[in-house]
Amino acid sequence: MRVALFLTCVNDTLYPDTGRAVVKLLTRLGVEVDFPMAQTCCGQAHYNTGYRHEAEPLARHFSDVFGEYEAIVTPSGSCGAMVRELYPRMGERARAEGRGDTLAATLAPVVPKTYELTEFLVDVLGVTDVGAYYPHKVTYHPTCHGLRSLGLGDRPLKLLQAVKGLELVELPGADECCGFGGTFAVKNADVSAAMGTDKVRNAESTGAEVLCAADNSCLMHIGGTMTRLHTEMRPVHIAEILAATEASAEVSTEEEPSA
Amino acid sequence: MxxxxxxxxxxxxxxxxxxxxxxxxxxxxxxxxxxxxxxxxxxxxxxxxxxxxxxxxxxxxxxxxxxxxxxxxxxxxxxxxxxxxxxxxxxxxxxxxxxxxxxxxxxxxxxxxxxxxxxxxxxxxxxxxxxxxxxxxxxxxxxxxxxxxxxxxxxxxxxxxxxxxxxxxxxxxxxxxxxxxxxxxxxxxxxxxxxxxxxxxxxxxxxxxxxxxxxxxxxxxxxxxxxxxxxxxxxxxxxxxxxxxxxxxxxxxxxxxxxxxxxxxxxxxxxxxxxxxxxxxxxxxxxxxxxxxxxxxxxxxxDNGRTDTLADEVGRQALRCIRCSACLNVCPVYERAGGHAYGSVYPGPIGAILSPQLRGTASEIDASLPYASSLCGACYEVCPVAIDIPEVLVHLRERVVEGGPVTREGNKVVLQPAKGHAAERAAMRAARWTFTHPGALRTGQRLASRTRRFHPRTLPGPGKAWSGTRDLPTVPAEPFRDWWQRTHGGKDGAK
CATH class of the missing domain: 3.40.50.10420 (NagB/RpiA/CoA transferase-like)
Incomplete structure (x- = not known):
């Protein structure tokens, strides 16, 4: 199966470890992974801030880059939801504006074959035990778009439960938003920060060392709040946990050049 | 009106x-x-x-x-x-x-x-x-x-x-x-x-x-x-x-x-x-x-704005509301901001889509309400008449930043984009240009990586909205795409 990794612009720029972890994990599971170099951004930030028309060229670009692959895998619930839920809506809106079916037709091929990472593992590859080893106490935060738009359900938990050495503890108020919300984090900074603080306090109450999620943008907000509140916890993307093995207790960051 | x-x-x-x-x-x-x-x-x-x-x-x-x-x-x-x-x-x-x-x-x-x-x-x-x-x-x-x-x-x-x-x-x-x-x-x-x-x-x-x-x-x-x-x-x-x-x-x-x-x-x-x-x-x-x-x-x-609301294909679903308030009770923003912040008798998520439609988006409060949400979707999940509140919020954000055709007092009018979004609009356009030119994105990423030792932990001016309560992420030594190209040969060059 020829699978394209849609890493997302945020992960590409700020969280390359997550990308390396996805490549390592999928390769270990026998998947041939490609990273199309022309990929950029799905357009979610534009769309959700009210710039739908600016998001359209980005969606078309996405379709150009990924259209030929059998499956597109992304380690982001919200970017996955952008393609699966909102690309069809963009097509409908263009039609309603009297611009015909062109946009809908252009975007249609990528919609059904885009998978969030945990969906791809559980639904397409049919695995829950990915052979990972991670000897830490972990709590899991289901991010909103993964939870509600994609309906990831208990897939991430099943994957985490099968990880050797990992102790999974339940997060109180797990399904409450962490307060990131893209531009919401700066447009309504006070409320966003209050939500983030409550999320971190709930996470701390579990006694876990690691707060895990399937979306680094939420983890950027939660992690930034954690360091500011001087908590001992660390935010870790689920891909990095699933990629870790006994040979490499942590995901390898080898080959990173010194800056 | x-x-x-x-x-x-x-x-x-x-x-x-x-x-x-x-x-x-x-x-x-x-x-x-x-x-x-x-x-x-x-x-x-x-x-x-x-x-x-x-x-x-x-x-x-x-x-x-x-x-x-x-x-x-x-x-x-x-x-x-x-x-x-x-x-x-x-x-x-x-x-x-x-x-x-x-x-x-x-x-x-x-x-x-x-x-x-x-x-x-x-x-x-x-x-x-x-x-x-x-x-x-x-x-x-x-x-x-x-x-x-x-x-x-x-x-x-x-x-x-x-x-x-x-x-x-x-x-x-x-x-x-x-x-x-x-x-x-x-x-x-x-x-x-x-x-x-x-x-x-x-x-x-x-x-x-x-x-x-x-x-x-x-x-x-x-x-x-x-x-x-x-x-x-x-x-x-x-x-x-x-x-x-x-x-x-x-x-x-x-x-x-x-x-x-x-x-x-x-x-x-x-x-x-x-x-x-x-x-x-x-x-x-x-x-x-x-x-x-x-x-x-x-x-x-x-009526009081209801017929105007009905004229909007996306926004009209707000009129299904039976005023149960389940969306308020489940909303993390309402829970922390309280009802008065919404400046209307209709607070919470439903208020954030109802008030800017019934009253229009001309006032400060009404232009800000569509943004009073992290789009977490909890409101839609509990709504007993399935109003997709996040969809309408995003639609109204578009109305604020782009303007466009609306119905006011029964007449079709074309709204101008709201003031105060000029810098954001310019940034969104610049980002769109960069993201449709992968080479430019790569240049930007490399620049960020190479200057990373000089990046501050907090930001001045408007950036304080982020860094007032949260540390900034550290920029890695190289973006993923550079690592990929070094290790996997970059079979597929940037278009």
Whole structure:
């Protein structure tokens, strides 16, 4: 199966470890992974801030880059939801504006074959035990778009439960938003920060060392709040946990050049 | 529509109002306790029904069908109400509605009215309009009474005094009741039973004295002309039956075609709002009946921006709302910002999509409401008529930043993009250009990586909105794409 990794612009720029972890994990599971170099951004930030028309060229670009692959895998619930839920809506809106079916037709091929990472593992590859080893106490935060738009359900938990050495503890108020919300984090900074603080306090109450999620943008907000509140916890993307093995207790960051 | 929201001062933008609320620890505590309690109860009440998803879909379809044919059902309703002995009045906006009600009360010769809890009369500022005409309106719903006595504003659709705790309510009763009628009993404590008894005694004399009642309605049945009020306390039943004259002000979207349609909503509304299987009092009335209840019945049908909202293909779903307030109770933003920050009698997620449609997006508060959400989707999940609130929020954000065609007062107009978004618009355009030119993206990423030792941990100016409470992520030594190209040969070059 020829699978394209849609890493997302945020992960590409700020969280390359997550990308390396996805490549390592999928390769270990026998998947041939490609990273199309022309990929950029799905357009979610534009769309959700009210710039739908600016998001359209980005969606078309996405379709150009990924259209030929059998499956597109992304380690982001919200970017996955952008393609699966909102690309069809963009097509409908263009039609309603009297611009015909062109946009809908252009975007249609990528919609059904885009998978969030945990969906791809559980639904397409049919695995829950990915052979990972991670000897830490972990709590899991289901991010909103993964939870509600994609309906990831208990897939991430099943994957985490099968990880050797990992102790999974339940997060109180797990399904409450962490307060990131893209531009919401700066447009309504006070409320966003209050939500983030409550999320971190709930996470701390579990006694876990690691707060895990399937979306680094939420983890950027939660992690930034954690360091500011001087908590001992660390935010870790689920891909990095699933990629870790006994040979490499942590995901390898080898080959990173010194800056 | 110059008269929309009489008596409402200019409200600050949402983030400004929310700033104060977030830092008010008493308010945060009151809201956290109240919303979490009702949230859990609602989830339990809904989980009891195996056909909840089907009821939700049915409610959505009934409302969509009715809205699609609203013109026909409104005329049918007028005919049915008139045939049953009622008188129908049509109000295009708040001013017209207030004028009609004031005139009707004056014609009775009375100078006071008792009120059933009603969002429509709050929306038009009826109490203030009556006060200006020398008519005193007494709120009889317990929470509305607390708000009225406290010279306060409602902060929740169902529980307007949700921002108050028992101690504060005791204070208000002890201090204010004597100004409005029967004083609070001496030595009043903050136990719920004593507070309820104080309210009961205070209100009883008003029910027995009142000659005019004013209400809204949860539903209006087009084929029989029946109005329906759903409540918990029984004060509504008093106001609907004891006075000689009953005036009901109801938004035009409250119609259902037949009694059979009520079957759906009388299951979904109580479970969604109070988490009850069935609410204690459901009052229905059809025109007037000799020797039973009010001798005169007036129905004021209120538009006040609803027809304009109906003209918008995406936004019109907000008119399905049955005012259950489940979306408020589950909203993490409402829980922390409180209802007053929304600058409208409709707070929370539904308010954030209803107010900017009913009132337009011209004011600071209305232009900021579509952004008062992290788009987490919890509101959509609980909505018993499946209003996709995040979809409408994003649609209204688009209206704010891009402008475009809308309907105002029945006329098609083209809005200009809102002021204050110029820098954001430029940034979005620049980002779009970069993201459609992968080479440019790569250059930017490399620049960020190579300068990373000089990146500050906090940002000045507008960047403080992020770094005031959160550390910035550290930029890695190289972006993923560079690593990929080094290790996998970059089979697929940047286009």
């Amino acid at each position: 110059s008269g929309t929201f009489v008596g409402m001062p200019a409200f600050p933008a949402f983030p400004v109002a929310a700033h104060e609320a977030v830092n008010d620890q008493t308010l945060r505590g009151n809201l956290r306790h109240a919303t979490h309690t009702i949230r859990a109860k609602r989830a339990k009440a809904v989980a009891e029904l195996s056909d909840w998803a089907a009821l939700r879909e049915a409610g959505k379809q009934i409302k969509d069908h009715t809205l699609r044919h609203l013109d026909r059902y409104l005329l049918q309703l007028e005919e049915s109400v008139t045939a049953a002995g009622g008188i129908v009045h049509w109000a295009a906006d708040a001013d017209e509605a207030n004028l009609i009600v004031t005139q009707l009360v004056k014609e009775t010769g009375e100078s006071e009215v008792v009120k059933v809890k009603s969002m429509a009369t709050q929306e038009i500022g009826l109490n203030e309009a009556l006060e200006a005409a020398g008519i005193r309106a007494y709120e009889t719903d317990l929470a509305e009474l607390i708000v009225q006595l406290g010279k306060d504003r409602p902060s929740h659709i169902l529980v307007p005094a949700i921002h108050r705790n028992r101690g504060e309510i005791r204070e208000i009763f002890a201090r204010e009741m004597s100004e409005w009628g029967r004083p609070a009993p001496d030595g009043l404590t903050d136990t719920p039973a004593e507070l309820a008894e104080a309210a009961r005694l205070h209100l009883r004399e008003k029910f027995l004295r009142a000659k005019v009642g004013v209400s809204g309605a949860n539903f209006m049945v087009a084929d029989t002309g029946t109005l329906v009020v759903v409540e918990s306390e029984g004060n509504g039943r008093m106001c609907l039956t004891l006075p000689e004259t009953l005036i009901s002000v109801v938004g035009i979207e409250k119609i259902v075609p037949t009694w059979q349609d009520l079957e759906v909503f009388l299951q979904t509304l109580p479970r969604s709002s109070t988490a009850e299987r069935m609410n204690p009092y459901t009052s229905t009335w059809t025109g007037t009946t000799d020797g039973d209840g009010p001798r005169a019945f007036h129905l004021v049908l209120l």
